Amino acid sequence: MLKVTNLYKSFGEQTVLNDISFELASGEIMCLRGKSGAGKTTLIRCICNLDKADSGTISINDIESLENGKPNKAYQNTVGMVSQGLDLFPNLNVMDNITLAPVSRKLMTKEEAEKNAQALLDSLEIGDKAKSYPSRLSGGEKQRVAVARACILSPSVLFFDEPTSALDIKATREVANLIEDIASRGISVVIITHDESFCDMLGARQIVIESGKIAN
Ligand SMILES: Nc1ncnc2c1ncn2[C@@H]1O[C@H](COP(=O)(O)OP(=O)(O)OP(=O)(O)O)[C@@H](O)[C@H]1O
Numbered sequence: 001m002l003k004v005t006n007l008y009k010s011f012g013e014q015t016v017l018n019d020i021s022f023e024l025a026s027g028e029i030m031c032l033r034g035k036s037g038a039g040k041t042t043l044i045r046c047i048c049n050l051d052k053a054d055s056g057t058i059s060i061n062d063i064e065s066l067e068n069g070k071p072n073k074a075y076q077n078t079v080g081m082v083s084q085g086l087d088l089f090p091n092l093n094v095m096d097n098i099t100l101a102p103v104s105r106k107l108m109t110k111e112e113a114e115k116n117a118q119a120l121l122d123s124l125e126i127g128d129k130a131k132s133y134p135s136r137l138s139g140g141e142k143q144r145v146a147v148a149r150a151c152i153l154s155p156s157v158l159f160f161d162e163p164t165s166a167l168d169i170k171a172t173r174e175v176a177n178l179i180e181d182i183a184s185r186g187i188s189v190v191i192i193t194h195d196e197s198f199c200d201m202l203g204a205r206q207i208v209i210e211s212g213k214i215a216n
């Protein structure tokens, strides 16, 4: 499904990704660990075409991430990312946060996007928050909105960057349930985390980045 082959990335003199290869099956949950500065976020940014690797290839269901060196449009909607800071737009309500991308990219009409967004919010049990602004939501609710926003384009792979770093044990369990629910729909999930007990909770495969390579 997701296939990363011989990926290299340097920032100036510093080699951050030094020949990274791995594969991920559909519906699989995988944890990506490694020390601060190991290159975890960089790897995921490269896979999501937010950063460009120096060499190597990335494909999802045999669709390559780049086409003639430029981000491949057919690839772009197959990846979704819930970033470290969640990055919700503070000036937009929940509904508009979720529908902005599909509507502005002309992938859905506003009506379609709103119907899909509401269904996602309902399934995440925050159906009554559509008109709320992010500043009025709890940490866990913001997390769900970010998940809904990443899911509306039906990605094949969803990436989470440190989803539990600010959460207590109860909220961490809720995120684990949410991720299991996403995976049960056939979406593969990659989670960057320092939290080993969270990986164990998910029973997920773990890979560790060390000195730019995959250890273990
Ligand atoms: N745009 C950039 N320009 C220069 N160096 C960068 C850039 N982005 C990341 N780096 C460097 O690349 C290395 C890896 O950064 P990255 O953010 O991928 O680490 P990380 O494993 O996600 O760390 P953390 O656990 O702290 O989030 C770091 O040394 C960082 O300083």
Ligand SMILES: [Mg+2]
Binding pocket: 040, 041, 042, 161
């Ligand atoms: Mg990071």
